[in-house]
Amino acid sequence: MLSSRRRIGIPRFDGELITPGSRHYDRARRVWNAAVDRYPALIARARSTADVVAVVRYAREEDLALSVRGGGHSTAGLAVADGALMLDLSAMKAVRIDALARVAVAAPGLTWGELDAATQAHGLATTGATVGSVGVAGMTLGGGTGRLDRLIGLACDNLIDAKVVTADGQVLKASGHPDLLWALRGGGGNLGVVTSLRYRLHPVSVAFVGFLGYPYDRAGDVLRAYAQFSEQAPDWLALYAALETAPALPFIPEGMRGQRFAGLLALCFGSAGEHPERILADLRALLPPPAVDIAGPMSYLQTQQLSEGMAPEGLSHYDTGEWLGFLDDKAIDALVNAVAGAPTRDPVIVVKRMGGATARVPAEETAFWYRHAAHKLDVQVEWASGEPDVHREWVRSTCQAVSHASAGGSYVNFMSGGEEADRVRAAYGGNYERLAQVKAAYDPANFFHLNHNVAPAGQGASPARGA
Secondary structure, three states: OHHHOOOOOOOOOOOEEEOOOOOOHHHHHOOOOOOOOOOOOEEEEOOOHHHHHHHHHHHHHOOOOEEEEOOOOOOOOOOOOOOOEEEEOOOOOOEEEEOOOOEEEEOOOOEHHHHHHHHHOOOEEOOOOOOOOOEHHHHHHOOOOOOOHHHHOOOHHHEEEEEEEOOOOOEEEHHHOHHHHHHHOOOOOOOOEEEEEEEEOEEOOEEEEEEEEEEHHHHHHHHHHHHHHHOOOOOOEEEEEEEEEOOOOOOOOHHHOOOEEEEEEEEEOOOOOOOHHHHHHHHHOOOOOOOEEEEEEEEHHHHHOOOOOOOOOOOEEEEEEEEEOOOOHHHHHHHHHHHHOOOOOOOEEEEEEOOHHHOOOOOOOOOOOOOOOOEEEEEEEEEOOOOHHHHHHHHHHHHHHOHHHEEEEEOHHHOOOOOOHHHHHHHHHHHHHHHHHHHHHHOOOOOOOOOOOOOOOOOOOOOOOOO
């Protein structure tokens, strides 16, 4: 076993090995969510696909559970597990842009901020996370919502190929295995370690952006205006409503800073002959005059950076993403009351309009199921100290309060740790059984289980080895 070795080495591995005795160990084992404090037996920082193959084979030979780190941004902390071997892909940063073919090939250690910068150098983009430090691989494999999903589909819809190291140490090109490529598009980290992702790109470089902010006593009105307006939203409009604590930013009136407030964010990515200013004017007409009213053109990179600093590293986080079929008065009142009575200074609820290009892809075409959902609900809380169960219970009770509006399950990428098997099953929706069959074909022993796990078909839920 690993613990009995006097000198640790992984055959044919040319990357960096970090052991518990290393001065880099504590930094290397940390992930974005400070609530996750786990101690892997060994960290292997890979530099190539060959390194990944070596680590996968070594973990199997040594009977070690294997966790995989890309951006390390999963709230559940899936990148690290006690006593496991952490395969760290963060040093694999290569990116290649073919502007003529509108294709990007990205290594799994890239973050969305890095990939966006590379694609925008050519005036191109693909749907990506709205926090730049999120890793491209994990977000894409879980489906991948973003600013552009109504216009061009999810991140996984724009994944056209991938290189995958499977549980037996083979390197496969996913496009040569249609069932594998299908499963990678929304099936999470269940099928193997992805070492290269090939994305379809689209000409996107500017947007017209509007933000309207209101005192919290108007929160119900804001959500109702959002719900009404979003019913007829064109594909090129990304629309969000948020209930949170007003930040101390120059454009926020001093009296609102640190207080609960409600906001509407609208981003127009292509007017198709319309005047985007008219969209914001129509939205304003549904509400009283706002306390904050900002509108104007913005680069795509700037729109991607709007959320920067809103979820800082070093704090403890707990959140969930739920799919909603509708947003009625009962759900709106529940959300407004939840934030008003939250036991923390910084609760966040964001509702995002879904549909558009995402909904036009048949649910069976990829492993991502919830294309029929009207809205994505994000319920988030962060804390620096205090009792974590209080914060976690607030998130759970808030979701329960709107369960009547559920579209059927949760968003895999926004699920926190400790999820029950039936909740994980619901997160994959009507594609779960097929996903389990593909899992059985490529990972029959459930070697890749430190994830929101899909057990291989014919097998029950797997024990959480190494967790």
